[in-house]
Amino acid sequence: MEKKPFEKATRLSSLITRSGIRYTVYITFTAIAVFAVALTGIILYLRFSTQLDSTLLNESQMLVEQVNQSLSAHLRNTIRLSNSVTYNVVKNQDISQSDIASQLQLLYNTHSDYAESIVLFSDEGEMLSTAPPATRKKDVDVTKAVWFRRALGEAENLHFSTPYVQNLFVDSQNKYTWIVSLSCAAEITRDKSTQQGVLLVDIKYSSIAELFDNITLPNEGYVYLIDAEGNIIYHPQHQLIASGILNENNIAAAQLRDGSHTMTFNGASQSVIVRSVGYTGWRIIGVVPQRGLTLDSQQNVLFVIMIFCLFFELVIIINGYLSSKLTDPIKKLELSVQEVEQGTSADVYVGGSYEIEHLGRSISRMVRQLRRLTDDIVEEHEQKQKSERNALQAQINPHFLYNTLDIIIWMIEKKQPEEAVRIVSALAKFFRLSLSGSKNIITVQDELEQVRNYLLIQEMRYKNKFTYHIDAEPETLQLSVIKLVLQPIVENSIYHGMEFMDGDGEITITARLENGDLYLVVQVNGLGMPPETVEALLVQPAKAHVNTKGSGIGLWNVNERVKLYFGGAYGLRIQSEPDEGTAVTLHLPAIPFGEMEDK
Amino acid sequence: MGRIEKTVAAVIGIILLTLIAILILQSVSPDTSESIHSVSVLVNDLNEYTRLGMDKAALDYNLDVHYISDFGHDPVQQMNLIQREITNGVSAIVLEPADAVYIAEKLEDAHVSLPIVTIGDPVIADAKITHVSPDNAALGRMLAARILAEAASTPYTILIEADSDPHVLERCAGMLAAFAEAGKTAECRFVENEASSVAMQLARRPQSVVVTLDEALLPALCEGGRSYDRLYAVGYTGEIRTYLESGYIRALAVYSTFDEGYLSLKAAETAIQSTAPQPDITLNGLLVDGESMYALPQELILFPIAK
Structure with a gap:
């Protein structure tokens, strides 16, 4: 199991190696291009995402700061209103003698755009004055209210409440109003005695909500307002959060210092901007989801895939073109070298880029050199063959000459000058044909004439111990034959076939055409030969151990010459039966004289 | 290029052309995910807070909501309106069925396929219907527990409107079951939704704990004179705020009608976006009395607050 990755890598490497330079280049280029683009895309994506988040965060911080300033201004106005009531209306005036209600009403009218009501209570919860005029509910005990107790408990401070539904006054229209209360202690003079009272300025919740309602942070971010404990004062989804349909990280946010923070809530990362609001302990919280560059719509995803496909298509086409440009010359070079290898005379391809062209030229030069060397070798070989043929042919003439001269000597010794003259005459004809120029190829007719002269010589030597017949089909007479191929056969027939024969020997020489080939047959009756002797006749003399008169060189010589001229399919075939006779068949191609090159 | 390269290039080219075609089609065809869906709300006497919740949901989910309430309590007319709205091409319908059984039959007959969200009584039909409501039996039980804790030995009278809807009867069943578990019995009386009819019933039962399980009867009960010992009810309207503050009404079992409105439209929007049937939504119930009515979460x- 552990070897699997290695095996896979090996297989892949093997595949690439086998696929050739074109696909290796193509796949490598494509893979590198895709990888480079993917890497660049990821880096750019991360970079731009971070930058975008940073930009959005800065923008959000500015928006939160603007809200903070608006809210602070609003709260300052409320505090000014409270101070105006406390110091200009209530303080130093005996409320039992002064008409503070009209003064409160005047102030209320001035600030009614955000003020819901202004109410002055005694420290026992008695409503002393209110603007606008309203009927207090009978059952409501304000002394138990948090805003009332906090105002008296911490008299030096102003106290802002969280939002609640005003339930102080009788509302005949069954409407309810959400308010935020500002309460503070107020020094009241009544019937010349001074006592502590509570001033309640109810701010319309909607006046605060308006400051936030139109604020939208980037990435569907939002702004909300909490008190120091994290209780929500304003939230665009306040009702849904209260119902539990949505939730908010307000309690955790209350623990954060002013500034920007990153938090994870409901599994999503978000930037949280915190700003404290003056006078109140409230905190404005801006929430911006950290999305970076998101592909949040199907259209965007399709667009990115399309861009990638477009790029991939371009890479394929460009890489295809480049790899073709690079490898096609190599391929052409390879094909031309293959053709050269197969022995054709095709030229080696020279082209393509500089390096490949240079390589092509080098190979071309090398091929030319090889061809030249090959031609030299072939020529040398042919020269060698020719030398061998000439040498073989040269072996005949002395051999025959020795024998003939032996006969002539013998005749002269026997005082037979007429016979000697006939032999010399025949020998002269024989040599005239044999030495006729430098031709090695002659007609069958001349060759038979040559043999006839030779037989005449031999007949005289053997004192008419044999007779001979030459029978040639007329159409064979003008065919080509190697000079002096029949004579050694006839010579061997005489020596081996008839020398020790008791009766008259008979030599028959025929020339015929069979299956388009020329057959020259020398048939002799007589002793015949055992098979081993027949086999030995066609073996190279150096390897054969046949030691007979006239030697076996003649037949082997003829056979080798025929094969050298016409190929291995042609040559001699010897058929012999002891006491029956021997037939030597010379198989040659039927080539009209003059059509064959005389090498 | 070689054969493999041509094949790869052709495949990528086909994908590329397909993507371009899709993008072109998307750019010329209306985007359903971003488009404003039209939703019709067929509810008679729509609660103002339910409406508030629906308005909020319409804003949050980009819905174009048409409120239709001119069918009285006539189920035939309501069904005609449903068919008219379907013909007009609305994406979903929110309705409080005037007659749940009748509407169910007609919806099945009409093979309605668009999303339907019901509040009030559930419509059981083979259609894409989501029901948004409180657990009515639990509301009855909740109120019964409070009554038993405060007035264990007083006779109980449950007033129900004569033609009450099934969800009111569910509340009644829940309450009676809770009483029965405590070994108590309650007298159920059917009344007309008129002050005189209610007053007549109450006059016959002085010193009785009176319960109404239908908020529609509350104004008549409150106007009928305070001849009862204690009044308990299910539901809330702005009109009875004073009665609750003053203690006329001892306790109410309530649920958020704002949530009912918001969640019904949210369910409609979800059903428009999805092909799968949406699960029913159950709203939480809560007890409220004069003391707790100004405290959170009541x-x-x-x-x-969403005004």
């Missing part, structure tokens, strides 16, 4: 249920 305050936000009785006086929704």
